[in-house]
Amino acid sequence: MAGPRNISISEASRPVLPRHAKLKYDETRKVWVILAPERVLAPDEIAVEVLQLCNGERNVGEVADQLAEKYAAPREAILADVIAMLQDLADKGFLTEAREKTS
Amino acid sequence: MSDVLGNIPPGISDSLAVLEKQRSTAETFGIPLAVLLEITHRCPLQCPYCSNPVELDRSGKELTTQEWKKVLSELAEIGVLQVHFSGGEPTARKDLVELVKHASDAGLYTNLITSAVLLTREKLSELADAGLCHVQISFQGVEEGLADRVAGYRNAHRKKLEVAKWTREVDLPLTVNAVMHRQNLHQLPDIIQMALDLDADRLEVANVQYYGWALKNRAALMPTVAQLDECTRLVEEARERLKGRLTIDYVVPDYYALRPKKCMGGWGRQFFNISPAGKVLPCHAAESITGLDFESVRSNHSIAWIWQNSEAFNRYRGTGWMKEPCRSCEFRESDFGGCRCQAFALTGDAANTDPACALSPLHETIFKQAEREAEGEINRFLYRNFAGGTLESENDA
Numbered sequence: 001m002a003g004p005r006n007i008s009i010s011e012a013s014r015p016v017l018p019r020h021a022k023l024k025y026d027e028t029r030k031v032w033v034i035l036a037p038e039r040v041l042a043p044d045e046i047a048v049e050v051l052q053l054c055n056g057e058r059n060v061g062e063v064a065d066q067l068a069e070k071y072a073a074p075r076e077a078i079l080a081d082v083i084a085m086l087q088d089l090a091d092k093g094f095l096t097e098a099r100e101k102t103s
Numbered sequence: 104m105s106d107v108l109g110n111i112p113p114g115i116s117d118s119l120a121v122l123e124k125q126r127s128t129a130e131t132f133g134i135p136l137a138v139l140l141e142i143t144h145r146c147p148l149q150c151p152y153c154s155n156p157v158e159l160d161r162s163g164k165e166l167t168t169q170e171w172k173k174v175l176s177e178l179a180e181i182g183v184l185q186v187h188f189s190g191g192e193p194t195a196r197k198d199l200v201e202l203v204k205h206a207s208d209a210g211l212y213t214n215l216i217t218s219a220v221l222l223t224r225e226k227l228s229e230l231a232d233a234g235l236c237h238v239q240i241s242f243q244g245v246e247e248g249l250a251d252r253v254a255g256y257r258n259a260h261r262k263k264l265e266v267a268k269w270t271r272e273v274d275l276p277l278t279v280n281a282v283m284h285r286q287n288l289h290q291l292p293d294i295i296q297m298a299l300d301l302d303a304d305r306l307e308v309a310n311v312q313y314y315g316w317a318l319k320n321r322a323a324l325m326p327t328v329a330q331l332d333e334c335t336r337l338v339e340e341a342r343e344r345l346k347g348r349l350t351i352d353y354v355v356p357d358y359y360a361l362r363p364k365k366c367m368g369g370w371g372r373q374f375f376n377i378s379p380a381g382k383v384l385p386c387h388a389a390e391s392i393t394g395l396d397f398e399s400v401r402s403n404h405s406i407a408w409i410w411q412n413s414e415a416f417n418r419y420r421g422t423g424w425m426k427e428p429c430r431s432c433e434f435r436e437s438d439f440g441g442c443r444c445q446a447f448a449l450t451g452d453a454a455n456t457d458p459a460c461a462l463s464p465l466h467e468t469i470f471k472q473a474e475r476e477a478e479g480e481i482n483r484f485l486y487r488n489f490a491g492g493t494l495e496s497e498n499d500a
Contacts, residue, residue, distance in 0.1 A: 007347070020237045020276035020304060022212055028134065028182025035184055035212040037237045037278055037305055038352070040136045093304060093350045 007097045009087045011061040011079065015054050018096040023051055036094060050082055056098035060086065132372045132420065134407065137185035138178055139376035139387060142171060142202070146192035148218050149255030149486035149493075150243065152282060152317035152324060155191060156390045159489050160379040166400070168198040172205045174377060174400050179209035181407045189216040191379065200229045207234025214239060216280070219266035220259050224273075227266070231273045238270045239278040239307075245293040252499060253287065255486045267301040278305040284324035285477060288334055295341050298349060306349055308338055310356040314388040314444050319492065322481040325473050331359055357459035358473045362434065363441025364459065370419035370443055375410060383409045385416055388444040392453045419443050424454055428462045 009015060017023060021036045023043075032048045034041040043051065053063045064082050068075035089095045144159040166174070178186060186206055193199055194217055206213045214237045215230065227238075240263055244250035250260035270277045279298040283291065291308070298306040310331070311317050311324050326334070338353045345351070357364050367374045367386045376387050381400040384390060390397065395418060398409045410416060418424060422435050429440040440446070441457025449458050450465060458465040483500040485492040 018276065018304070019274065022236065024184070024210075024212075026182070026184060033184065035236075037214060037239070037276070038137070040184060091347045093347065 007090050007095065009060060009083050009090055009095075011064075011083075012059050013086075014056055014059045014098040015086055015090065015095045016056040016098045017051065017054070017094065021094045023048070034094065041094070046081075047085060050085060054086070132411075134182040134410065135373050135375055136183065137187065137374070138183050139187045139189055139374075140171075140174075140193075141189050141191060141376060141378050141387060142166075142193050142199075143196050143379050144191040144489075145195040146190055146218065146487075147195070147220055147256055148192070148259060149488055150241075150253060150282070150316075151255075151320040151484035151486055152284065152311040153315070153487040154312070154317075154387050155315065155487070156388065157315050157319070157491070158390065159191075161489065164380040165196075166379065166381045168201060170381065170400065171198075171202050174381075174406070175202065175206045175211065176209055177400075177406050179206075179211050181405075183211065185212040185214065187214045187216050192218050192221060194221045194226070200226070200233050203230055203235050204233035212236050217241070218254070218259070219263045220256065222266045222269075224269045227269050227275065228273050231275050235275060237278065238275050239280050240267050240270070241280045241282060242294065242297070243282065244287045245290045245297050249287060249290070252495075253484070255484070255495075264301070267303070271302045276305075277301065277303040278307060279303045280307040280309060282309050282311060283326075283334065284311045285326045285330060286324070286482060288326055288330045291334055291337050295337070295345075295349075295351075299345070304350065305352070307352045307354070308334070309352075309354040310334070312354070312356065313358065314442075314448060315391060316485070316487045316492070318448055319485050321473070322476040322479055323484055325358070325477040326356065327477040328359055328474065330477075331355065357441070357445075357457075358470060360459060361461040362459075363438050363457040365438045366442035366445075366457070369421075369439040371410070371416040372420070372439075375416075383413070385419075386442075386444065389415075391444050392447045395453075419453065426454055426456075429456050432462065 007013065021034050023032065023034055026033045031042055034043055050063060053066060060082060061079070064075055064079035067078050086095060143162065143165055144155050145162055175186065188199065188203065193215060203213050213235050215235055216239045219240045242250065242263060243253035243260065247260045251257055267277060279301060281294045295306065313321050317324060338351055342351050371385050374386065376384050377400065378384055382390065382397040383400060383406060384397055395415045397415050398404055398413045400406060425435060425440055429435050441459050443453040445459060446455045446457045447453035449469060456463040458469045460466060483497065484495040486495060
């Protein structure tokens with residue numbers, strides 16, 4: 001089953017795209033898209049980068065660490081932006097929490 | 104079903120714009136993002152509002168497995184991103200798993216739009232393994248009595264509930280598609296709860312659109328204004344309450360609107376579908392417009408050529424074909440004069456303004472007629488079938 005809904009994104013969250021939402025590079029239009037039921041969303045560059053880092057293993061704090069290092073930017077500001085972006089996606093049903101590993 | 108990509112909400116967030124909205128209306132038509140594949144018109148249900156044309160394609164005319172595979176490869180190649188396997192009842196085709204697999208392998212996002220009554224748990228697992236991304240199951244109500252009567256099929260509702268449960272068990276995401284009309288709108292609160300109980304991610308509250316079969320059944324289906332207002336209120340309340348839990352898409356009947364809907368995002372602008380016999384159509388009702396010749400994937404033209412160059416797609420594309428009051432209207436590029444099929448069905452000329460628009464000279468007449476029908480006593484259905492329809496027995500209505 002999919003992970004829990006109504007998720008609240010925090011530094012410790014490990015969010016992933018749910019099965020019905022697929023991140024894909026559209027070769028024809030040369031843009032990244034998120035494919036979902038009856039929706040095609042066009043995430044911007046930063047959103048794509050964040051979503052690629054959200055692999056279900058990393059938590060949001062670790063995603064912010066990586067971006068802070070890469071862009072030599074203040075971690076707290078990046079963390080706040082990442083949480084806001086992911087929470088918005090979660091509220092719209094396009095994000096889920098990775099399950100705890102059972103193995 | 105709702106217009107594919109036609110009722111997209113405003114931007115998902117600042118960083119996540121909806122792709123279609125980024126194109127200006129002045130821009131020329133690109134290849135659609137999503138395509139509806141009506142792989143068969145065969146269906147065990149007989150819903151009186153079926154979106155298929157009244158003239159159904161017989162099974163002998165259907166594209167073969169190889170022909171559909173060629174279509175799928177071609178769609179992926181020209182830049183289509185999503186395909187909806189629909190019908191009729193798509194699971195009535197024995198090659199569905201094979202087609203879904205072919206589509207997935209070609210990189211397409213695959214959606215199954217189904218009545219569910221022919222599905223088994225095993226078939227669902229096979230579809231999931233073949234790469235199916237999403238399942239959409241139609242419901243006719245919340246309890247067997249009414250739901251089975253609307254579907255014209257015994258035990259349909261019980262079977263749908265069972266299949267919806269299996270869908271989630273095999274970890275496929277589920278949309279509940281609730282088709283709403285005068286005779287079931289009172290069940291909407293329970294339908295929303297049913298979608299939650301079935302663990303659906305998404306609910307489509309789709310008021311019937313009055314073309315084809317539904318137009319024949321308008322007197323039995325048309326809601327009252329009061330019902331529709333209550334429906335809108337319930338949807339808005341549920342959207343707020345269920346934010347992040349259940350996405351609700353809402354389609355209203357355009358008879359009670361003042362502005363017509365931007366049907367299909369405009370003729371030949373962002374949508375096409377392929378009929379069981381392989382016709383490439385600007386919308387699933389387009390064959391109801393007589394005098395238009397739709398090209399087939401069996402012709403020697405490519406799908407991209409048909410989309411860009413065929414006479415039928417260009418006939419009502421853009422604004423050049425418009426007559427008054429559309430031609431000089433400030434909204435001509437926001438709604439493209441509404442729906443061509445509805446204009447044809449209600450006025451006899453597809454180039455007329457859709458009477459759903461308050462600026463149409465026929466708007467008032469049609470609105471009043473719909474209101475009278477909604478208050479009327481006719482509840483008997485004309486069921487959809489290959490024989491041109493069968494009237495419900497008086498005792499059952």
